[in-house]
């Protein structure tokens with residue numbers, strides 16, 4: 001008899017995708033167990049995915065009633081969009097009711113760390129077990145299920161495995177899938193700045209093109225509960241490591257937000273953004289599914305990273321629940337449908353984030369002319385200013401719905 005622990009569904013990774021997958025499975029009556037490489041008291045600093053989209057909130061509310069309400073209560077909705085072009089204002093709009101009229105607002109701006117804390121509470125309420133310090137090291141699938149080996153020497157048997165183990169996914173490697181795509185030319189500096197309670201900056205999302213006060217770099221400032229996210233787009237010949245040194249960061253923050261914020265940098269990092277997706281989201285036996293950053297990495301403009309990871313999670317749970325109920329050939333179809341849908345969604349999301357990235361990198365002469373023309377017209381023609389305000393985030397549209405048929 002096998003000494004392996006038997007589970008219905010295993011999930012690799014307790015990031016937002018893995019935790020949402022477990023909640024979405026529990027909501028469909030399928031017990032799930034999470035295997036997480038890191039210890040329970042790990043540091044998850046960095047505000048990261050602050051923009052939780054309304055559709056994501058509705059998904060989370062559906063799979064665990066109350067969760068989205070917590071994220072809405074804890075998060076904030078900024079009412080103002082403002083855009084500057086080389087030191088001059090080209091667009092500003094303040095909404096009376098920025099969240100909309102429904103119970104769930106259009107978005108909630110909240111540090112990812114806080115979102116994850118609420119997800120962990122939700123897992124405890126739903127009775128989902130998380131095994132910490134338990135990295136997935138080996139995956140072997142067959143027509144009947146999947147066997148997983150973890151770093152603590154244990155073996156696990158399950159009907160299905162969802163690989164939600166992030167960009168460096170072991171599960172992806174184990175099923176023989178690989179990332180394909182490219183990376184941004186520029187580096188980006190991303191910093192978190194603590195709010196100054198007694199004299200806060202107005203609640204606005206600010207984009208400044210070629211800000212002359214920071215050497216003509218693009219600057220994005222976005223509020224979240226308790227602080228601000230500052231993104232600075234480096235020039236191609238910048239050395240980002242030099243720019244994120246303490247004194248340089250204090251100087252940036254002093255220039256962009258004022259002296260009162262300069263000592264409030266709590267986290268800073270620099271990135272080149274990868275734009276990649278796995279060449280397949282499922283294994284040959286249709287027993288392993290990749291979701292979230294294990295399946296795709298996107299530049300963050302347009303906030304498609306965590307939001308699309310949670311959409312993957314919900315679809316993966318739906319497919320696995322249907323497959324468990326189905327007879328064998330139909331079960332395969334359910335998993336293939338997941339791959340068809342989410343691979344197409346990832347392609348679409350990559351294209352959308354790529355459009356934003358190309359726009360920001362400024363190496364397309366037609367786009368550059370369009371920006372210049374819009375900036376020149378913005379004073380007398382509001383749609384030109386609105387174009388400048390909107391374009392850095394790429395298209396707002398959702399991925400198309402995919403079926404396995406031709407139509």
Ligand SMILES: Cc1cc2nc3c(=O)[nH]c(=O)nc-3n(C[C@H](O)[C@H](O)[C@H](O)COP(=O)(O)OP(=O)(O)OC[C@H]3O[C@@H](n4cnc5c(N)ncnc54)[C@H](O)[C@@H]3O)c2cc1C
Pocket residue numbers: 012013014015016017018035036037038046047048049050051112134135136137164165166167168169170171190291292293294300302303304305306307308309
């Ligand atoms: C600076 C920055 C800014 C961002 N901004 C945004 C934004 O504005 N909007 C947005 O939507 N997204 C944003 N993102 C992306 C967002 O943070 C990610 O999309 C999100 O964290 C992905 O979630 P995930 O659960 O798929 O992967 P992760 O969060 O990476 O979680 C993977 C989990 O798997 C665990 N793990 C790894 N290997 C193993 C293993 N072998 N076995 C078991 N467990 C394992 C890891 O420890 C981790 O807990 C940003 C990211 C960064 C870095």
